[in-house]
Amino acid sequence: MNDLKKTLTPAFIALAIAFAIASVVLLVSGHSPLTAYRAMWKNFATLDGVVTSINVGARYYIAAIAIAVALKMNLFNIGTNGQYQLGAMFGAVVGAAVKLPAPLHVALTLSVAFAAGAVWAALVAVLHNTRNVHPVVAAIMLNGVASSVITYLMQSTWTNFKNPALKEYGSTRPIPRSGQLPVWKIGSSVLQSYVLLAVAVGIGFYLLVYRTRFGFDLRASGGNPGAARSSGVDPKRMVLITLAISGGVAGLIGMGIVLSSNDQLTYGDRFPGALGFTGIGIALLGRNHPAGVAAAAFLWAALDQGARGLVTVNITGEIAVILQGALLFIAVIVYAVWERKFLAATIRDAAARTAAARQEAAAA
């Protein structure tokens, strides 16, 4: 069996089971699954539906890659919610405050967002390394602190003003034209160049994890921490760097919203707040692989988009959330079982080969 088939089969099994579960839920609540799925497909399979799914999927992709980097060494960066909001806020404030030529302006804003997320995530690493605080708990607490820090900073006049476009909502000042990421009009829909940033992040992730010394240490620390340590990898340094990278990438999650002219162009009260958790789900679904995560992010966004079409047939859009949740839960089970099946086969293979070799040696 070739590798691609080996990777894709469990994903499709999980997808099939998840759809089966959602269908049962729909049937039990008195709806026809076919009607529901047709309505979802109809809302997705238009130019606007696909472009929106790509725009949103890019956001999800970056959110998931932030998680995946840390997961490569079995670290759970559950603090991306705080990290990306801080990144978006600082990015938006700096982006609105400076005047620079376009490419520099965008680069500066993105760097600020990256740095804000990285610093906040590094706090988790410092607490873990020096004081042995559980990283998941530290990150959750820092999420709580982050939202307070944001509320506090947004009270000051240099960040906050009453945005006429958003009426009563407080927000940062809008990003001027030179600081915006370009957008492309395709018919009546708008594709954000933020998508390219997502592609770059994906390629960067691939090169970093699979083609550098650091990536090797990263995977070694995740796979066998003891062996990694004896080969000279400093675990504390790995935790610090990995979490900083993860947080930095997380800092970019909201920048498509902040920097695209068809979106908010600000950070404010109406900024989405839970993209980090979505990212976790997508990273797990895509098995932390750059291509797998891309497929999962697009699927997730497509389900979101499809769900908006369910109103037309009087079905609650939340069935998409059930579908996403069931898919995630089933997928992690199927992946684990599938992996073990191949692990067992590999071990049996190796055992058989050893036995055969031993027999040969005995015969000779």
Add this chain to the structure above:
Amino acid sequence: MITTLLDRWLSARWQRTVASFLGFVALLAVAGRLFSSRGEDGSGAGLTGSPTVSTALGFAVPVVLAGLGGLVSERAGVINIGLEGMMILGTWGAGFLGWHMGPWGALLGGLIGGLIGGALHALATVTFAVDQTVSGVAINIASLGICRYLSDIFFNGKGNEGDLGTIADSPSVANFGSRASVPFIGDPLQSLEDRHWFLISDLAGVVRGLLVDVAWSSVLLLVLVPVIWYLVWRTPFGLRLRSAGEKPAAAESLGVNVVRTKWIAVVMSGGLSGLGGAWLVLDSLKYQQGMTANRGYLGLAAMIFGNWMPAMLFVGAMLFSFSQSVGFQLGYESRALIGAVGMAFALGTIWTGLRRKVIPTVLMALVSIGTLVFAARNKAINDALIKALPYVLTLVVLAVASKRQRPPAASGVPYIKGHAG
């Protein structure tokens, strides 16, 4: 005769417990005076006022229950990040059954909701040996969708006129009619508290907050702290449970059914967390989406703070909920609490200083001076900072306490029957 009895009662641990309780109250009393935890006209509950403490005790309940859930599960070797999701399922179950059947129904519903979440986690982690953190996070994400979908079907537009459910909340749920008090002590304690005598009134306020006018749901659920301790440390089942979390292979070789033990522990863990959700529903008098507000994770933090032991877990939850409760008061209290933290660090500075540990002493002295100056200079604390206080305090406490901890040895290691070497 009396002295031997006293000796037996005040064994070393008791003495330590009572002494630290009194020391804590004294610290708060001093801070409350130095940084005036009431308004100039005497308004506000004060740092040691019974309303502050009573609210703190209530806030602690769901965190304690989630923490107990985490404890039972991790003692059996299964990390449970999914407590938050199980609590969410518990709040929905409590909202549904509570709306139909009253307060007992709410407790039952919370229990059932949590049990279902626990069973999902057990299925994934024990039967299929999925990575435990991964499964927990999946449950947290899935539970949000499940509850919204169920709300849309069972709550949206249902209920009486003026009390209709929506996709985000249930129709109202009735709480228990009365509240519980230890008899005869309420009035004397209140008159003592109202005198504003240094230390004595403070102590009266704290004791009154803990023992008088407590919600029945809090009483019923806090009883589970000693119950779980007894179950896990004093019964044969508890021994099996802990052996499954320390060395499952050895346990299995002695005839313990490790898989079944873990299943029971994880399902029970979900039930406990779900009961915490039921407390929230009874307190808010309805189910609301997002009402758990990370309490599942806070329970995990309390469990780690308590070194996987129930009594200290309760203390950890109380520390968090106390600072949260302080934030709910008028605002003078927050300032005094920051002052109290500064004073605690000052004591820590002396403690490490006497032991000539240079770096910790310098660090503690800096933190101490910083917080004390901040508390002295700011009459009113910014709302945003007050909201951050419980989280910051938890981090500080964990940073101080986490070094000496010992989690169950096999916690987080998937166990496959007969596979362990």
